[in-house]
Amino acid sequence: MSEDKSLIKVPKFQGYYHHWSELMSNMLRVKGLWGMVERGFVEPLDWSLLNENKKTMLNEARIQDCQVKHYLFQALNRSVFEQILDRSTSKIIWDSMKKKYSGNEKVKKALRNNLKREFEITEMRRGETVENYFGRINAIANKLRSNGEEMKDNVIVEKILRTLTD
Known part of the structure; x- marks a missing residue:
């Protein structure tokens, strides 16, 4: 390097x-x-x-x-x-x-609330690969983190395992 x-x-x-x-x-x-x-x-x-x-x-x-x-x-x-x-x-x-x-705190709070809702309602689509689903969930979690929300890895893993399709 x-x-x-x-x-x-x-x-x-x-x-x-x-x-x-x-x-x-x-x-x-x-x-x-x-x-x-x-x-x-x-x-x-x-x-x-x-x-x-x-x-x-x-x-x-x-x-x-x-x-x-x-x-x-x-x-x-x-x-x-x-x-x-x-x-x-x-x-x-x-x-x-x-x-x-950067937006004010009210805007950030509203954005966090929308992202939390999106995180909670997101489910794996029929025919979607685990890799793509994992990527979608991680993208939402990273947006939450970058807006000041604490997102622990175990919460993300639990969400993925809970919503995987057969």
Whole structure:
């Protein structure tokens, strides 16, 4: 496996925020830049008050912030990019994307309820292979997990065993 981390492909945002944010945060962690999204970067008002060590650290932080912004800009298409009003730091861009696309708690709760219902009523179809049925159940369970629902493996296995056809 190559040691060159620069060849990692930037995940494109295609409207599925949770999937994209997981891929993007993982990529930024691999590159050692995730802290910039978590902490953010604040430009000092007066650089003349800083000693050389602080100036060096702030310059490195500014460079890291620009790197994260570069990756974020690569990931977004023009229409999404233009909807972000404040693009001054990577943290502001990330938080803006999260606010706009991740949905609020009421929406997530409704989605979880719909997915729980779908999980409960899903049964194996006549002529369906166990592999396909297992895949359908796992897809629903993964959607539930990605929306904050705890789905234990034994619940999934019990559901599959309970609803298998002859």
